[in-house]
Amino acid sequence: MESEGDKEAAMTHASRVTRQEPKDEPIVCRCEEVTLPEVVQAIREGYDTVEELKRHLRVGMGPCQGRTCLPLLARVLARETGRSLAEVMEEISTRPPLIPIPFEVWRGK
Amino acid sequence: MRRTADVVIIGAGVTGAALAYELARRGIRNVVVLERRFPCSGATGRCGGGIRQQFTTTHNIRLAMESVEHYGTLAEELGVDIEFIQGGYLILAETEEEREAQRKAVALQNDLGLPSRLLTPEEAAEILPLLDITTIKSATYCPTDGHANPFRVVEGYLRRARELGVVLEKFTEVVDLEPRGERIVEVRTSRGPISPGLVVNAAGAWSGEISRMAGVELPNKPVRHEIAITEPVEFFMEVMVISIHNGIYFSQTMEGQIIGGIGLPDERPGYNLSSSLRFLRTYSRELLRYVPALGQLSVLRQWAGLYDVTPDAQPILGPTPGLENFIQANGYSGHGFMIAPAVARHLADYIEKGVKSEILEKLSLERFKEEIRGEAFVVG
Numbered sequence: 182m183e184s185e186g187d188k189e190a191a192m193t194h195a196s197r198v199t200r201q202e203p204k205d206e207p208i209v210c211r212c213e214e215v216t217l218p219e220v221v222q223a224i225r226e227g228y229d230t231v232e233e234l235k236r237h238l239r240v241g242m243g244p245c246q247g248r249t250c251l252p253l254l255a256r257v258l259a260r261e262t263g264r265s266l267a268e269v270m271e272e273i274s275t276r277p278p279l280i281p282i283p284f285e286v287w288r289g290k
Numbered sequence: 291m292r293r294t295a296d297v298v299i300i301g302a303g304v305t306g307a308a309l310a311y312e313l314a315r316r317g318i319r320n321v322v323v324l325e326r327r328f329p330c331s332g333a334t335g336r337c338g339g340g341i342r343q344q345f346t347t348t349h350n351i352r353l354a355m356e357s358v359e360h361y362g363t364l365a366e367e368l369g370v371d372i373e374f375i376q377g378g379y380l381i382l383a384e385t386e387e388e389r390e391a392q393r394k395a396v397a398l399q400n401d402l403g404l405p406s407r408l409l410t411p412e413e414a415a416e417i418l419p420l421l422d423i424t425t426i427k428s429a430t431y432c433p434t435d436g437h438a439n440p441f442r443v444v445e446g447y448l449r450r451a452r453e454l455g456v457v458l459e460k461f462t463e464v465v466d467l468e469p470r471g472e473r474i475v476e477v478r479t480s481r482g483p484i485s486p487g488l489v490v491n492a493a494g495a496w497s498g499e500i501s502r503m504a505g506v507e508l509p510n511k512p513v514r515h516e517i518a519i520t521e522p523v524e525f526f527m528e529v530m531v532i533s534i535h536n537g538i539y540f541s542q543t544m545e546g547q548i549i550g551g552i553g554l555p556d557e558r559p560g561y562n563l564s565s566s567l568r569f570l571r572t573y574s575r576e577l578l579r580y581v582p583a584l585g586q587l588s589v590l591r592q593w594a595g596l597y598d599v600t601p602d603a604q605p606i607l608g609p610t611p612g613l614e615n616f617i618q619a620n621g622y623s624g625h626g627f628m629i630a631p632a633v634a635r636h637l638a639d640y641i642e643k644g645v646k647s648e649i650l651e652k653l654s655l656e657r658f659k660e661e662i663r664g665e666a667f668v669v670g
Contacts, residue, residue, distance in 0.1 A: 221322040230332070232327075232328065233329075237445070276593050278591075281520075281589065283585060284578055284585055284587055285585035287570045288574040288585075
């Protein structure tokens with residue numbers, strides 16, 4: 182069966198996974214490294230709701246569950262589309278769990 | 291909005307998007323795609339992204355094999371990275387009966403030219419070293435199965451289709467269909483009416499409701515299926531795993547996240563899209579039974595989508611008896627993403643040339659008048 186090394190590999194966190202080069206532009210979503218110009222461009226291409234932007238750019242889909250970035254995203258979206266912030270915020274759907282929780286906790290004993 | 295269209299496609303999931311593209315590519319460009327919310331907001335955008343050919347009916351196997359061929363060249367054709375990985379599908383069995391079902395399935399699949407094979411538990415562990423084979427009786431494996439990113443696939447199809455002249459109307463709901471004689475003569479939407487040449491019902495779990503607007507009853511039922519995704523971890527599994535014992539499936543995305551789900555057997559038909567604790571408990575229990583090393587991996591998010599389930603778990607494709615310009619493209623029963631590229635080509639060929647392929651003949655709505663022999667390997 183699996184060795185300790187395999188287990189360790191499986192549980193190694195994303196923090197150790199090498200991702201893209203550092204970016205110069207302001208970051209909207211830290212978890213998924215989505216920048217402000219990327220968001221603005223996507224809105225101009227027609228991804229003009231929060232839910233579409235999430236699916237297109239992965240913004241808000243990282244481990245923070247959008248806590249940091251979705252309010253920022255909503256402001257950019259409101260500004261770019263001329264809609265009210267309240268209307269844009271209303272589009273945001275949340276999905277459980279509120280914080281990441283390991284499989285063994287869900288399984289229980 | 292355009293007031294007339296050669297083809298009105300209802301639904302911008304993978305089926306509607308792929309068909310729009312295939313029609314446009316054939317020169318049929320006065321096409322409108324109507325989407326109640328936004329592209330991928332239904333089952334396509336909620337699915338696990340698996341692309342499997344190891345089925346138990348000839349038509350599902352054939353459609354999936356054709357689709358895998360298309361998926362192989364789709365990224366280049368559409369100019370989009372669809373994150374297609376052919377890491378194979380490993381199907382697990384835990385009883386003698388399930389092993390026998392696997393043996394029969396592989397025989398049929400091999401007859402149709404699919405390179406699937408029956409494995410011992412030890413051979414399965416060679417493919418996925420972290421797999422705990424204590425309870426495994428047998429497995430099957432097909433190296434050309436895989437998975438892709440549904441969002442990228444739909445985006446790619448729609449982008450090319452729109453470049454070729456197709457119109458996408460998002461946040462536009464179909465409120466009624468008006469049949470007159472043997473045709474649908476008007477599609478009424480929340481943004482005005484359209485006179486259609488053809489109407490394609492690619493509304494997934496809502497296809498029954500759309501069809502009813504034209505006075506046609508479909509045997510489809512919407513059934514909730516839940517799914518969850520984890521934080522990313524280092525890439526350790528290229529293969530996608532499913533089990534015919536408990537209906538679990540899981541794979542690792544290019545981002546490194548484990549995405550998977552499990553069907554709950556007592557799920558009742560309906561439009562319930564809520565997330566349940568019971569699902570997460572069941573999924574976690576069964577996943578850790580197969581891959582105990584994932585115990586400390588955290589679930590990031592769970593959600594649900596709707597399977598559009600037919601009595602034989604095969605899609606309903608082609609014109610509707612009595613309403614010849616009303617084309618059905620629904621009833622995928624959880625396998626729509628896998629077979630959409632092939633289905634789109636069969637339907638586009640029919641729309642272009644008026645000639646039905648053998649698969650369209652066999653998978654028409656009319657088949658439900660006869661005895662039903664269905665797909666046995668439905669998971670998720």
